[in-house]
Structures are given as structure tokens and as C-alpha cells.
Amino acid sequence: MxxxxxxxxxxxxxxxxxxxxxxxxxxxxxxxxxxxxxxxxxxxxxxxxxxxxxxxxxxxxxxxxxxxxxxxxxxxxxxxxxxxxxxxxxxxxxxxxxxxxxxxxxxxxxxxxxxxxxxxxxxxxxxxxxxxxxxxxxxxxxxxxxxxxxxxxxxxxxxxxxxxxxGLPLKFEAVVEAGDEPVTADELESYFVHLEQALVQIGFLDPLKPRHLMSRLRRLYGRSGVTKLEVNILRGILTETIKAARGEPHKRGSTDV
Missing domain, CATH: 3.40.1280.10 (SPOUT methyltransferase, trefoil knot domain)
Known part of the structure; x- marks a missing residue:
């Protein structure tokens, strides 16, 4: 009106x-x-x-x-x-x-x-x-x-x-999907363990001479505001990467995200 x-x-x-x-x-x-x-x-x-x-x-x-x-x-x-x-x-x-x-x-x-x-x-x-x-x-x-x-x-x-x-919003609010809330510290820590395993497996990280690679990656992910859903996607990628590095059969294509 x-x-x-x-x-x-x-x-x-x-x-x-x-x-x-x-x-x-x-x-x-x-x-x-x-x-x-x-x-x-x-x-x-x-x-x-x-x-x-x-x-x-x-x-x-x-x-x-x-x-x-x-x-x-x-x-x-x-x-x-x-x-x-x-x-x-x-x-x-x-x-x-x-x-x-x-x-x-x-x-x-x-x-x-x-x-x-x-x-x-x-x-x-x-x-x-x-x-x-x-x-x-x-x-x-x-x-x-x-x-x-x-x-x-x-x-x-x-x-x-x-x-x-x-009292209406001045911008559209993004639709929050299930799992799209921020990742917790322990979930992110599990991801870093998984990431380090994958990097060692593909030969990108030498565990005897790690230098500052993982510290820099931690800082990178700390700035990104990664969500639970995104971490799950990344961990799925890491799992398939490790399988490929070992020569194990793996699925082609992505899951429904």
C-alpha cells in the first residue's frame, strides 16, 4: 500500500x-x-x-x-x-x-x-x-x-x-543447503590429515622435508571460510586421488553436490 x-x-x-x-x-x-x-x-x-x-x-x-x-x-x-x-x-x-x-x-x-x-x-x-x-x-x-x-x-x-x-532485507539471502554451515575445527583438522596423506601419496610432499607447505595450506583454508559441504567434496576428491595414485580402480564423475 x-x-x-x-x-x-x-x-x-x-x-x-x-x-x-x-x-x-x-x-x-x-x-x-x-x-x-x-x-x-x-x-x-x-x-x-x-x-x-x-x-x-x-x-x-x-x-x-x-x-x-x-x-x-x-x-x-x-x-x-x-x-x-x-x-x-x-x-x-x-x-x-x-x-x-x-x-x-x-x-x-x-x-x-x-x-x-x-x-x-x-x-x-x-x-x-x-x-x-x-x-x-x-x-x-x-x-x-x-x-x-x-x-x-x-x-x-x-x-x-x-x-x-x-524491515525487509536489502539483498537476497543465499539458500543454505544441508551441511553448508561453517566447518568445525576438528572437522578441518581431519581434512588436513587427509590432505597431507594425499600429498605424500602423489609425491608432492616429502614427509622428511615438509618445509612450510602444510602451514601455508592451513593459512589458505583458514581464510576461505570453508563449509562442511565443501570439506566433504574436497575429501572425496582426496580419496579418489589416493586411489588413483595407488593404481586402484575408482569411480569416474562427481557425486551429486
């Missing part, structure tokens, strides 16, 4: 491909409400093509004539601005924007993220209809962002804000 309360407003978009790119960026981050203010070319097949599977957002997009119509019912409005303005205005960084949007939307408020024209952004008058201006800190030597890219940046920050508010 939080993300449904956040709308993306594109003002005076001249290129339909940017509308499609913005729709794709929105869908990537779970946003679905798109409002278009006086677009020059919409609906458009090019927009659909650039949406790359987010055509449902284009189909449900609201098209209005003025920014005032686009902002009806909104309690928080944040407009993107790449330039310094003569009139001081409260400024937010993208991360602050994402947090503020989710906080207000979580309380049931309607929130708008407003983006201006590709060639000129939002006018001063339009920016004054926003409660906050949002500045994306791009490289000053090449600061102009593509419209869809700007939407992606803020949509991503909204996504982070929403995940944090919901």
Missing part, C-alpha cells in the same frame, strides 16, 4: 521513449502510478517498446493537462532540479527523498515525485509548487541525466526506503 501512494509525474515529456524507460524504471522498483502532464507524443509504440514489459504502467498512466491536476490530493510533492535557483528552497538528497516519500506514504498520504522536461527540466513556477527540491549529485562536468535515468535513481531510493521501513 505504501508504494501505491507514491506517484511519478513527468511534465511535458517530448520523447515517448523516455516515458517507456521511466515506466520500466518504476516497475523495477515496485512503483506503478504514472502521471503524464501534457506529453508531446503519447500513447506511442516507441514508449511500449522501451518499457520492455512494463506496458501495464503505460496502460494505466493518467494523462492530464496541467501540473496542478497531476498533484491533486498530494500531501508531499518533491521536484527534481539540476540547477541552482534564485529563490532558496528546501533541498533533499535522493536518499532523503526516498525516506521522506515512504514515511508520508506509510501514513496514508499521497506523494508525488515530479520530473521536468528533457531539455529544460521544471520551470521556476513549477518548482515552487513542490514542497522540496531534489538534487541528484551527478558529476558537475556532465550533470545532465536522461529522464528515465533520473526516475531510476529516485525510484531506487524509494525502494530502499520502503525495504527499510518494512
Amino acid at each position: 505504501v508504494l501505491e501512494n507514491i506517484r511519478v509525474v513527468l511534465v511535458g515529456t517530448s520523447h515517448p521513449g523516455n516515458i517507456g524507460g521511466a515506466a520500466r524504471a518504476m516497475k523495477n522498483m515496485g512503483l506503478s502510478r504514472l502521471v503524464l502532464v501534457d506529453p508531446q507524443d503519447f500513447p506511442s509504440e516507441e514508449a511500449v517498446a522501451r518499457a520492455s514489459g512494463a506496458s501495464d504502467i503505460l496502460e494505466s498512466a493518467q494523462v492530464v493537462a496541467t501540473l496542478e491536476e497531476a498533484l491533486v490530493g498530494c500531501r508531499l510533492v518533491m521536484g527534481t532540479s539540476a540547477r541552482n535557483r534564485h529563490i532558496p528552497w528546501p533541498m533533499l538528497e535522493p536518499r532523503e527523498c526516498g525516506v521522506a516519500a515512504c514515511e508520508q506514504a506509510g501514513q496514508g498520504a499521497q506523494v508525488a515525485l515530479v520530473f521536468g522536461r528533457e531539455y529544460a527540466g521544471l520551470t521556476n513556477e513549477e518548482l515552487q509548487r513542490c514542497h522540496f527540491h531534489v538534487h541528484i549529485p551527478s558529476d558537475p562536468a556532465f550533470s545532465s541525466l536522461n529522464l528515465a535515468a533520473a526516475v531510476q535513481v529516485l525510484a531506487y531510493e524509494v525502494r530502499l526506503g520502503w525495504l527499510a521501513a518494512e
Whole structure:
């Protein structure tokens, strides 16, 4: 419900491909409400093509004539601005924007993220209809962002804000297989005994002149964070290596790991 309360407003978009790119960026981050203010070319097949599977957002997009119509019912409005303005205005960084949007939307408020024209952004008058201006800190030597890219940046920050508010992880957790927990000290010690036997058997380690080989291998495995399952795989390899060195018959292929 939080993300449904956040709308993306594109003002005076001249290129339909940017509308499609913005729709794709929105869908990537779970946003679905798109409002278009006086677009020059919409609906458009090019927009659909650039949406790359987010055509449902284009189909449900609201098209209005003025920014005032686009902002009806909104309690928080944040407009993107790449330039310094003569009139001081409260400024937010993208991360602050994402947090503020989710906080207000979580309380049931309607929130708008407003983006201006590709060639000129939002006018001063339009920016004054926003409660906050949002500045994306791009490289000053090449600061102009593509419209869809700007939407992606803020949509991503909204996504982070929403995940944090919901207490959800910011990354996928790896599926832990049985035996994929860290190996114990005694299990690792048994592996080292097995490894040393195999190295002696194949002639790689001279037990009379071991030098520091096993110490270095211990240090290597100590850094790797090896798991029980991985140790079992390695020991299986060692067993077959020893058999091969002795000329004993051994199985070909690996077990199901």
C-alpha cells in the first residue's frame, strides 16, 4: 500500500521513449502510478517498446493537462532540479527523498515525485509548487541525466526506503543447503590429515622435508571460510586421488553436490 501512494509525474515529456524507460524504471522498483502532464507524443509504440514489459504502467498512466491536476490530493510533492535557483528552497538528497516519500506514504498520504522536461527540466513556477527540491549529485562536468535515468535513481531510493521501513532485507539471502554451515575445527583438522596423506601419496610432499607447505595450506583454508559441504567434496576428491595414485580402480564423475 505504501508504494501505491507514491506517484511519478513527468511534465511535458517530448520523447515517448523516455516515458517507456521511466515506466520500466518504476516497475523495477515496485512503483506503478504514472502521471503524464501534457506529453508531446503519447500513447506511442516507441514508449511500449522501451518499457520492455512494463506496458501495464503505460496502460494505466493518467494523462492530464496541467501540473496542478497531476498533484491533486498530494500531501508531499518533491521536484527534481539540476540547477541552482534564485529563490532558496528546501533541498533533499535522493536518499532523503526516498525516506521522506515512504514515511508520508506509510501514513496514508499521497506523494508525488515530479520530473521536468528533457531539455529544460521544471520551470521556476513549477518548482515552487513542490514542497522540496531534489538534487541528484551527478558529476558537475556532465550533470545532465536522461529522464528515465533520473526516475531510476529516485525510484531506487524509494525502494530502499520502503525495504527499510518494512524491515525487509536489502539483498537476497543465499539458500543454505544441508551441511553448508561453517566447518568445525576438528572437522578441518581431519581434512588436513587427509590432505597431507594425499600429498605424500602423489609425491608432492616429502614427509622428511615438509618445509612450510602444510602451514601455508592451513593459512589458505583458514581464510576461505570453508563449509562442511565443501570439506566433504574436497575429501572425496582426496580419496579418489589416493586411489588413483595407488593404481586402484575408482569411480569416474562427481557425486551429486
